[in-house]
Amino acid sequence: MNAAGLRGTLLRWASVLAMLAVTVTTLHAMDGRAKAAGSSERLYFPSGKFLTESALGFREVMADWLWFRFVQYYGAFKKGENDLRYLDLLVDSITRLDPKFIDAYYLVSLIYWSDFGRIDDSYDMLRRGILHNPDKAALPFQIGFMHYVLDQDYPRAAHWFEMASRCHDAGPREVRFAAYARYRAGDDRVSLALWKDLKLNSKSPQMKDLADRMIAKLEHRLKVRDEYGPGFIGPIPEM
Amino acid sequence: MNQRILALALNTFRETVRDRVFYLVAVFGFAMLASTAVLSPLTVGAQGKIMSDVGLAGMVAFGLLVVVFVGSGMVRKEMDKGTIVTILAKPVGRREYLVGKFLGLNLTLSAMLLVMTAMFLLLLLVAPGAFSLRYLPVVYLGFLELTLVNAVAVFFSTCVSPVLAAVFTLGTFVVGHLSQSIRDFGRLEGGQASRIMTEVVYYLTPNLEVFNVRGDVVHGGTVDPALLGLATLYAAGWTVILLIVAGAVFARRELK
Numbered sequence: 001m002n003a004a005g006l007r008g009t010l011l012r013w014a015s016v017l018a019m020l021a022v023t024v025t026t027l028h029a030m031d032g033r034a035k036a037a038g039s040s041e042r043l044y045f046p047s048g049k050f051l052t053e054s055a056l057g058f059r060e061v062m063a064d065w066l067w068f069r070f071v072q073y074y075g076a077f078k079k080g081e082n083d084l085r086y087l088d089l090l091v092d093s094i095t096r097l098d099p100k101f102i103d104a105y106y107l108v109s110l111i112y113w114s115d116f117g118r119i120d121d122s123y124d125m126l127r128r129g130i131l132h133n134p135d136k137a138a139l140p141f142q143i144g145f146m147h148y149v150l151d152q153d154y155p156r157a158a159h160w161f162e163m164a165s166r167c168h169d170a171g172p173r174e175v176r177f178a179a180y181a182r183y184r185a186g187d188d189r190v191s192l193a194l195w196k197d198l199k200l201n202s203k204s205p206q207m208k209d210l211a212d213r214m215i216a217k218l219e220h221r222l223k224v225r226d227e228y229g230p231g232f233i234g235p236i237p238e239m
Numbered sequence: 240m241n242q243r244i245l246a247l248a249l250n251t252f253r254e255t256v257r258d259r260v261f262y263l264v265a266v267f268g269f270a271m272l273a274s275t276a277v278l279s280p281l282t283v284g285a286q287g288k289i290m291s292d293v294g295l296a297g298m299v300a301f302g303l304l305v306v307v308f309v310g311s312g313m314v315r316k317e318m319d320k321g322t323i324v325t326i327l328a329k330p331v332g333r334r335e336y337l338v339g340k341f342l343g344l345n346l347t348l349s350a351m352l353l354v355m356t357a358m359f360l361l362l363l364l365v366a367p368g369a370f371s372l373r374y375l376p377v378v379y380l381g382f383l384e385l386t387l388v389n390a391v392a393v394f395f396s397t398c399v400s401p402v403l404a405a406v407f408t409l410g411t412f413v414v415g416h417l418s419q420s421i422r423d424f425g426r427l428e429g430g431q432a433s434r435i436m437t438e439v440v441y442y443l444t445p446n447l448e449v450f451n452v453r454g455d456v457v458h459g460g461t462v463d464p465a466l467l468g469l470a471t472l473y474a475a476g477w478t479v480i481l482l483i484v485a486g487a488v489f490a491r492r493e494l495k
Contacts, residue, residue, distance in 0.1 A: 056416040057299065057384075057451045060292040067289070068281045100458040103285045133458075169459075 047089075048096030055097060063098035066090060070104075074111065087111070095128065102138055105129030109142065119150065137167035137174050144177060154185035162194075172202045176210075183218065188225070192218040243331050244339045251343020252350075255309055260347060263301045264354050270297055271362050287369030291457045294359040295377055301355070302348050302385040307408050310344050310392030312401035314489070324494055334486035341393045341482060348385050352378060376462035377453055383474040384450035388412055390481035391445070397489040414440075415447030445477045 055062040077084045112122035129139045144160030147153045161178035179194035199211035274293040317323040363370040391411045395404035425437025
């Protein structure tokens with residue numbers, strides 16, 4: 001290559017690099033302006049109904065993409081950059097596009113009660129998930145857990161734990177929580193039956209050991225209660 | 240199979256390979272890797288689901304790209320180059336030519352899907368608990384969908400220009416995924432005329448949603464074998480109809 005040709009090549013590459021620098025700088029400047037204007041809070045977002053129709057056969061992928069946006073949106077909220085005002089809209093879109101997206105119901109219900117104290121909305125979100133996924137244990141379990149921890153409503157918690165334990169993907173955890181919630185609620189006979197069931201079906205030696213201890217405890221309580229009659233209100237000696 | 244059709248199909252396959260359509264497989268692999276490695280911190284516990292969604296949808300999307308961009312120009316390209324006259328001067332019927340082209344592109348799609356499925360299953364091994372062979376029927380249904388769209392592309396490529404054929408093929412894909420909603424709309428709207436019209440549209444356009452069970456399977460469901468059989472029949476029915484009509488149009492076409 002002669003000197004003129006080399007000069008031309010160098011000039012072309014230098015132009016490419018210069019233009020690249022220009023595009024990077026201008027984009028950076030525009031991003032900065034958008035950030036200053038608070039554009040992460042979108043003014044318009046299509047409804048879940050519209051997105052479901054327009055996604056054609058790619059609804060789940062669109063739900064995944066919105067999920068990424070949701071995670072980033074929530075991250076920005078945690079950093080104080082927005083107030084999550086479009087949370088409901090975004091979640092509605094995700095769950096309409098993919099009604100079986102368990103993680104979405106689960107995480108959003110957590111956000112409702114932990115970040116906003118909207119306990120009723122949190123329960124509603126989980127119930128909505130159950131409507132679309134009646135066979136998944138995670139959602140009724142979470143409702144039971146919330147009743148147990150937040151409301152200390154043990155009979156209701158036990159009801160949801162039992163519902164979770166009847167799901168196809170339920171494991172010993174659901175039965176254990178149901179049995180313990182029944183115990184806390186004072187339904188000793190139901191609790192005893194659940195612990196016995198757990199002992200029979202669990203493969204874990206630790207779980208069988210725990211079930212043995214709870215069965216002994218409950219049988220003792222029931223024996224004392226039977227001895228003194230239904231009017232007995234005194235303390236039941238622990239074993 | 241007829242030797243002439245087989246020769247045409249193999250030639251079409253070689254042609255598409257020479258067109259480097261298999262680069263799309265590399266893009267698919269890249270998309271899968273990105274969804275695995277780069278995006279995994281953003282998945283918040285849904286890594287397996289997102290990988291499966293991206294993989295299964297990616298196979299159909301890339302297959303659709305091949306059908307639209309290769310299939311819609313397949314016949315016209317040979318007409319413009321004049322090579323079609325050379326082929327048809329030999330003892331090859333016009334319908335045989337079309338079927339050969341269709342089968343050749345389907346062979347390309349099968350090879351692509353095979354490689355993509357292998358890549359997909361390998362990458363699923365990375366995500367805990369995501370690997371499953373229950374995805375194979377989903378891939379098969381995706382292949383049936385692409386076969387049907389391929390027949391649509393071949394049909395349009397016999398009657399209009401490649402650009403229009405691509406637009407019409409994409410349009411059919413869109414309508415095929417919306418036909419159920421169109422029918423529901425007609426039923427909800429209430430008027431007798433609109434109800435009949437939407438019913439006609441529903442039955443006279445291929446319903447591509449019957450091949451889409453990705454969502455259910457990703458969430459742990461399985462594909463009913465009866466559905467596989469019915470979907471195969473449905474795709475075969477539409478493909479035969481489209482190829483017969485395309486053959487009829489192509490038989491009357493004047494070639495220069």
